[in-house]
Amino acid sequence: MASAVKQSPVSIIITDAQGNIEYSNPKFTQVTGYMANDVLGKNPRILKSGYSPAGFYKKLWKKITSGETWQGEFHNKKKDGTFFWESAVISPIKNPLGTVTHFLAVKEDISEKKESEKKMIDIIEEGQRQLGRDLHDGLGQELTGIAFMAKSLVQKVKKNLPDETKNIEMLVDHVNRSITQVKNISKGLYPANLEQDGLQTAIKSMAENVNQLYPVHCNFNFKNVKRLPDPASEIHLFRIAQEALNNTIKHARAKNVTINLSQIKNIVKLQIIDDGIGIGESMQKNKGLGLSIMKNRARLINATLDVRLNDQGGTLVECLLGLRKGI
Ligand SMILES: Nc1ncnc2c1ncn2[C@@H]1O[C@H](COP(=O)(O)OP(=O)(O)OP(=O)(O)O)[C@@H](O)[C@H]1O
Ligand SMILES: [Mg+2]
Structure with a gap:
């Protein structure tokens, strides 16, 4: 095998047309913990973590056996049981007659990238949750207080300043609409x-x-x-x-x-x-x-x-x- 493949920083597997492993490079061993001999003749499904829906592998197999290249991500399991993520490209290799004789899989361990993606989304989630709560408990309560005060003002001015009453009633309406908006926004940010x-x-x-x-x-x-x-x-x-x-x-x-x-x-x-x-x-x-x-x-x-x-x-x-x- 060419040293480019042996020393490759990505995992490389070659299988026969049935999907049985014929070759795996040292990076594969480094990532998964399986020696080349452990996996020789076996199907790469030994790496399956059990998370992906059954249809996922069916679609993959259908695509590559029809001669097309598949690209996607696997959630896999190492020999020692730890889970990891791989980004993979799997291409069929054909003989001059066009028959698929082998499959070539090139895979990169993307667990760290996933971890930072997860952190980023957790931060977004926590930020939204905080903002949602603050809006609801802070601004929402404040506005409720204002609406209440304005309502009692209506009662007070009704007799002496009838012309002003309408304006204050409009104010109450506006504040109530703002309360609804704040509640809707906070519900979206933080669905309690x-x-x-x-x-x-x-x-x-x-x-x-x-x-x-x-x-x-x-x-x-x-x-x-x-x-x-x-x-x-x-x-x-x-x-x-x-x-x-x-x-x-x-x-x-x-x-x-x-x-x-x-x-x-x-x-x-x-x-x-x-x-x-x-x-x-x-x-x-x-x-x-x-x-x-x-x-x-x-x-x-x-x-x-x-x-x-x-x-x-x-x-x-x-x-x-x-x-x-x-x-
Ligand atoms: N249900 C849909 N019907 C028609 N076009 C859609 C629909 N969903 C998304 N799109 C199109 O896909 C684009 C990308 O969607 P995406 O949610 O990534 O961005 P956005 O909605 O424009 O902005 P953001 O989500 O960041 O507020 C949209 O700008 C729109 O052109
Ligand atoms: Mg959008």
Whole structure:
């Protein structure tokens, strides 16, 4: 084997057409703890952590056996049981007749990058939570006090200054509207009912809020939804739904949007489907942060995230989260 492959800073595996390992380079051993002999003749699935939905590997295998290159990320397990993340490119190698004879996988350990992504998102989450609480408990309470004082002022001036009464009543209206706005903003920043009552309740109240505030009609369907074992998953799924819904409101010009949340066996499926103008490939590269944070969030909980045109032309955002068996 060429020394470029031997000394490569990335893991390299070559398998036969059935997926059995014929070669692994020293970096692979360094990352996974498996010696080349340990894995010779074995399928790379020995690295599987058990997190990814079954369909994930099926799709991968379908793509590479049809002669295409697959690119993506794995959540894998080392020989000593520790989990790690890899970014991988897997290409089929064909003989002159075009038959696939081998697969080449080039993989990079991205666990550290993931860790800093996670920290960044945790910081955003904590900042939002803090701001949400401060708005609700600070500004919200302050405004409630002002509304109360203004209301009692109405009673006082009614007799002596009837002309002023109207103005003060208008002031009360304004303050009450501001209170509603503050509450809505703080609810978005910090959905208090998420931790207590779970994803289904939080999504339901977000959808009801959208129905009250925006011209788009938001439907929701829940099927067999249980509390998730990991609270972080609930937060990230909620934020994904929230960003998808915000995008529908901001960009889609949709009449309807539907949120579906279901659990079938160990797969949690979240879909946000709108009937708007539809998201094009090029739009996804727009300057916004929302989609990329959504993708980061999905990756953090080892879920897959798909954003595409749906069959009716609107936008479909789909997040699939595999729960570990036995939980
Ligand atoms: N449901 C949708 N329908 C139509 N276009 C969409 C939809 N969702 C996203 N887009 C398009 O994709 C782009 C990128 O979305 P993204 O959420 O990343 O950014 P943004 O919403 O523009 O900004 P930010 O999320 O940072 O506030 C949007 O600018 C918009 O053009
Ligand atoms: Mg957005």
